[in-house]
Amino acid sequence: MDPVIIVGAGPVGLTLALALARQEVPCVVLDEGPGKDEPRPARTVVLREDTAALMERLTGAPLAYAGVHWAGWRSMRRKQVTSEVAFGDAEPAPLHIAQHVLTGALRTALAGERLVRIAVDSRLDTIEQETSGVTAHTRGSTGTWWRGSYLVGCDGPRSTVRKLQDIRFPGRTAVERHAVAALRTELPWRDEALLHRLPPWRTSGPSAGEVTARPLPDGVWRLDWLLPPGKDLVTPELLLGRVRETLAGWTGGRTPPYELLDTGVHTVHHRLARRWRSDRVFLAGDAAHLLGALGTHGLDEGLRDADNLAWKLALAWHHGPHEALLDSYQTERRAIVAARLRAADQALPLVRGGGGLRARVPGSARGHDALLMDGHLGRGALGSPGTYAGSPLAPGRLEGEAPTGTAPGSAVTDVRVTAEDGTFVRLRDRLGRGALLVVLIAPGTGVWERRHWVSAGIMPRLAAAVAALPHRAELLVAESYPGAAAHTVLLLRPDGHLVTALSGVRPADLYAAAETATGGPATAETSARADAGAAGSR
Incomplete structure (x- = not known):
């Protein structure tokens, strides 16, 4: 199979390349620059806690030393403090970091990646699509033709990829x-x-x-x-x-x-591309959307684009394209960004409207300050990361569903789990490997050696159900999970969003949910493509 071509070597493009490489997918990154970034301390990014964890997992380095996790937040009006937030376990702190520092950490991690090639001084000018792949031409000192399986435009607000695909960018x-x-x-x-x-x-x-x-x-x-x-x-x-x-x-x-x-x-x-996919070409980051008014952070959403798209491209690259799975990238991500843009557009006249009757309504100023704080801190309608509850990858109603503190489609809470080799790890450390995660909530297992409980109770039946799933999955065990009863089984997507929670071992429900979450059953055409790709890679 040909590599994935990524156009643009900003944080989103480099993140996507690393995420694909971690799932054994080769990439070519077309960088129109010299391969390094000019230090600009005034150009910074604010990452929500789970996005910062994604960056640390991909780069393999803690970013706290390179940025600042805020100790707190305060809002003031004239001389008065109107609200204060102290960050801790209840509300994790955002990470504030210079963009060139973040990009440098990504470039350092990519330097050791055998599956990623960065082509500097390579400016895209042509894209040609075929049924079996994409061909791109670049001009510059190394101007040449590049052959790829897919192409992703991460090339910013003036995206050449978007223009070549004739995709409108209203806003x-x-x-x-x-x-x-x-x-x-x-x-x-x-x-x-x-x-x-x-x-x-x-x-x-x-x-x-x-x-x-x-x-x-x-x-x-x-x-x-x-x-x-x-x-x-x-x-x-x-x-x-x-x-x-x-x-x-x-x-x-x-x-x-x-x-x-x-x-x-x-x-x-504020802009939103009409389409984020054109056959084998995709858009991500600023090429697909622009937002940032009222304290919201567009790059954070761009990194979420990369995380969402990476595991879907990896599955398609290894096993043949499930069109429903690839289409779900646009459905899921565009809906969330569109909702945030709508919320900002609705709030702007209130917050920036100046005088008039609204300014005289008691408490209105405090409410406006709260809206701004939500935007800056990544919560509420303006700033929250959103969920994929309405996704085509969400299973329908299952008989064995169980309640948890995480709604289906939302990012899961990070907890300590026991891996298959008996080691204790963080749940987030197992994300981004291309596998589904099945987590059994089993109180007491943390104080016993794995050999004592791995063959007891419901574990053998659950292990057999996991082994029979239609996609590779890893079985993990947690002593507890917020809002989940003992023997609850969680099914997670490779990007850490909850597919479903089941009460006990229910192989049929687990299989049906896993199949839907990975794009549904393979069609005959998909199977033929997968077989042809496997033969070509041997």
């Missing part, structure tokens, strides 16, 4: 603009992020009334000032004035020492 331009500065200084809130609305000091230039401060390692902060609508030029003098006034306002009237590291203007657009 709104310049929904918000922010002046941005990265600087090294000391602020009163150590490792805490801050949203300050209507600060009491006078700002330089037109008043925007909102500034955000987010910590990075080594005493560095990223500050964002919301700019008023329009195309007013952000001059260096205006930006420096805002830096000095903001720092003085937060530290008691005198501007503390600071080192300005980087500046920029961040313009937020």
